[in-house]
Amino acid sequence: MPVSKVLLVDDEPHIRRIGELSLKGVGKWKVVLASSGLEALDIAARESPDVILLDVMMPGMDGQETLLELRAREATAAIPIIFMTAKVQKHEVDRYRALGAAGVIPKPFDPMALPGQILDILASYAALRP
DSSP: OSEEEEEEEEEEEEHHHHHHHHHHTTTTEEEESSSHHHHHHHHHHHHHHHHEEESOOOSSSHHHHHHHHHHSSSSTTTTEEEEEESOOHHHHHHHHHTTTTTHHHEEEEEEEEEHHHHHHHHHHHHOOOO
16 A cells, blocks of 8 residues: 555654654654644545654543544545554454554664564555455
């Protein structure tokens, strides 16, 4: 699956900045940023990113609630979503996948490896879809 635009959703400004530098510099992708789940809903519908990187733990609407709302909206229902979180125990990852996440990238992430991780997850996700 080709990637040209990524929506990165995280409430931590430094995570957004490091992620943006990685995705632009290493991945050579356009990056759109959101600082909350609510903001992500509007931006995702307007920007139609190829993939959404979504923090799990955010104030207000958390990542899981955001994923469910994105899936419920026609304009964003098919966009692959990858969670980025420090909560990566097997039962947690299984729950994220059951919600419809394409995969999970552990925090802290390696900025040099992040675009490759995204591509690997998307390739596996595409292979599982009919």
